[in-house]
Amino acid sequence: xxxxxxxxxxxxxxxxxxxxxxxxxxxxxxxxxxxxxxxxxxxxxxxxxxxxxxxxxxxxxxxxxxxxxxxxxxxxxxxxxxxxxxxxxxxxxxxxxxxxxxxxxxxxxxxxxxxxxxxxxxxxxxxxxxxxxxxxxxxxxxxxxxxxxxxxxxxxxxxxxxxxxxxxxxxxxxxxxxxxxxxxxxxxxxxxxxxxxxxxxxxxxxxxxxxxxxxxxxxxxxxxxxxxxxxxxxxxxxxxxxxxxxxx
Amino acid sequence: xxxxxxxxxxxxxxxxxxxxxxxxxxxxxxxxxxxxxxxxxxxxxxxxxxxxxxxxxxxxxxxxxxxxxxxxxxxxxxxxxxxxxxxxxxxxxxxxxxxxxxxxxxxxxxxxxxxxxxxxxxxxxxxxxxxxxxxxxxxxxxxxxxxxxxxxxxxxxxxxxxxxxxxxxxxxxxxxxxxxxxxxxxxxxxxxxxxxxxxxxxxxxxxxxxxxxxxxxxxxxxxxxxxxxxxxxxxxxxxxxxxxxxxxxxxxxxxxxxxxxxxxxxxxxxxxxxxxxxxxxxxxxxxxxxxxxxxxxxxxxxxxxxxxxxxxxxxxxxxxxx
Numbered sequence: 001x002x003x004x005x006x007x008x009x010x011x012x013x014x015x016x017x018x019x020x021x022x023x024x025x026x027x028x029x030x031x032x033x034x035x036x037x038x039x040x041x042x043x044x045x046x047x048x049x050x051x052x053x054x055x056x057x058x059x060x061x062x063x064x065x066x067x068x069x070x071x072x073x074x075x076x077x078x079x080x081x082x083x084x085x086x087x088x089x090x091x092x093x094x095x096x097x098x099x100x101x102x103x104x105x106x107x108x109x110x111x112x113x114x115x116x117x118x119x120x121x122x123x124x125x126x127x128x129x130x131x132x133x134x135x136x137x138x139x140x141x142x143x144x145x146x147x148x149x150x151x152x153x154x155x156x157x158x159x160x161x162x163x164x165x166x167x168x169x170x171x172x173x174x175x176x177x178x179x180x181x182x183x184x185x186x187x188x189x190x191x192x193x194x195x196x197x198x199x200x201x202x203x204x205x206x207x208x209x210x211x212x213x214x215x216x217x218x219x220x221x222x223x224x225x226x227x228x229x230x231x232x233x234x235x236x237x238x239x240x241x242x243x244x245x246x247x248x
Numbered sequence: 249x250x251x252x253x254x255x256x257x258x259x260x261x262x263x264x265x266x267x268x269x270x271x272x273x274x275x276x277x278x279x280x281x282x283x284x285x286x287x288x289x290x291x292x293x294x295x296x297x298x299x300x301x302x303x304x305x306x307x308x309x310x311x312x313x314x315x316x317x318x319x320x321x322x323x324x325x326x327x328x329x330x331x332x333x334x335x336x337x338x339x340x341x342x343x344x345x346x347x348x349x350x351x352x353x354x355x356x357x358x359x360x361x362x363x364x365x366x367x368x369x370x371x372x373x374x375x376x377x378x379x380x381x382x383x384x385x386x387x388x389x390x391x392x393x394x395x396x397x398x399x400x401x402x403x404x405x406x407x408x409x410x411x412x413x414x415x416x417x418x419x420x421x422x423x424x425x426x427x428x429x430x431x432x433x434x435x436x437x438x439x440x441x442x443x444x445x446x447x448x449x450x451x452x453x454x455x456x457x458x459x460x461x462x463x464x465x466x467x468x469x470x471x472x473x474x475x476x477x478x479x480x481x482x483x484x485x486x487x488x489x490x491x492x493x494x495x496x497x498x499x500x501x502x503x504x505x506x507x508x509x510x511x512x513x514x515x516x517x518x519x520x521x522x523x524x525x526x527x528x529x530x531x532x533x534x535x536x537x538x539x540x541x542x543x544x545x546x547x548x549x550x551x552x553x554x555x556x557x558x559x560x561x562x563x564x565x566x567x568x569x570x
Contacts, residue, residue: 132355
């Protein structure tokens with residue numbers, strides 16, 4: 001099977017993000033960037049499919065030069081090829097999806113996987129928009145994936161339950177936490193990844209229909225009061241919740 | 249100015265978040281028109297339920313192939329409604345359905361989607377939204393330069409106004425057809441949680457447990473408290489990773505985002521990634537053995553102590569109240 005995984009290079013979720021001087025972007029100095037955690041589930045799933053059914057796994061990432069670091073992480077996990085769509089950070093997801101679609105449609109694939117969302121913009125839209133532009137079906141927020149002949153059965157997490165969705169292939173599947181346990185790159189994998197070539201291709205799409213006006217910090221929640229210690233504090237808490245907070 | 253709002257319903261009942269989207273659509277449209285769209289079996293029959301939220305018309309799309317949600321079917325149906333009505337703005341709730349449907353619709357129409365917004369304005373002919381990024385560490389104000397401007401509204405971020413019971417609205421069927429072959433990804437089965445389980449993102453009260461609960465026993469105590477309060481049960485990542493709760497219960501950056509009226513965090517230290525999922529709750533109560541736990545910095549009220557003692561005491565006190 002020929003599987004493509006779209007990945008993104010993003011700030012570590014532990015990073016303290018600060019607004020930069022232009023008021024519209026974050027300060028990147030001293031911020032550790034990593035492979036988007038949700039994309040790790042996507043890569044792991046691709047690798048498992050390859051191990052079960054044979055084939056190859058190609059990674060695709062759009063972004064500045066630094067994105068190669070995350071592509072190398074994916075190669076170290078065991079992906080076969082990596083494509084870097086070189087472009088400045090694109091925050092208009094639709095335009096980004098068009099650029100990725102142009103690269104993806106140049107070859108034939110059985111399956112495209114990506115994480116359900118990127119932990120920087122938290123949009124959860126790229127995979128679905130990509131599918132529409134490719135005119136493929138899509139299933140998002142998938143926690144279990146089974147492949148059959150030319151089709152896939154995906155368990156999709158929704159409020160209050162699971163949707164079991166069947167789709168013909170090729171399709172775009174977006175990975176939710178719980179889909180699998182991503183492997184750590186082995187030392188051997190890391191060494192081999194260093195030798196693999198990352199092919200570059202320029203981005204065909206530019207411009208943006210989305211304008212960032214500004215970034216701001218959310219109102220900080222000041223701490224409240226410690227009502228007391230132990231069981232003795234329970235009556236006082238109830239009283240405050242009823243009379244002061246009025247939530248009970 | 250015309251705003252079209254997709255009013256999501258499941259099994260004949262409108263999602264709370266869909267009502268919030270309708271109210272925001274009404275507010276945003278000001279003196280203009282707000283059209284609600286309902287898709288699914290028996291759409292016309294349930295349409296009167298949303299009259300009170302102020303739509304000028306309710307369009308109903310009832311087609312056998314749309315009985316079950318599908319990305320392709322629903323986006324095609326909404327596209328038909330949008331091409332008929334030409335709204336400047338299209339809204340829907342950022343539920344799991346909405347977050348699957350909106351981007352598909354946006355790509356069909358060739359326009360961006362402002363996802364999971366917590367604030368909206370319409371200025372200079374363009375839709376502007378505020379959305380949390382970096383797990384809520386920052387807020388980003390963005391503008392869509394395209395028309396229609398599409399946005400999905402974060403559940404509980406917009407107020408649901410009390411409905412005007414006397415209001416009656418024109419209900420219009422929208423004719424729509426689709427070939428079976430156009431719907432490729434199909435739902436084969438729905439596995440629902442136990443009957444009566446309160447859904448986490450819609451709950452007014454959430455009681456949540458973390459590492460400090462030490463195991464499934466204490467979660468049973470938490471469930472008792474939840475029952476007494478009529479609350480949903482949540483969990484921190486630590487509790488989910490330890491196998492005490494399923495991932496569907498996880499609140500936090502890699503779990504669900506909730507904003508209930510009351511959030512009670514038990515044995516949860518308050519890591520940034522957990523706060524990302526609940527810091528917009530109206531009132532936060534923390535119960536933790538460690539007085540230095542970061543959760544106390546953002547909790548409105550806290551009790552320092554042993555959850556194993558406090559949970560049963562709290563449950564008794566609540567039962568005594570009701």
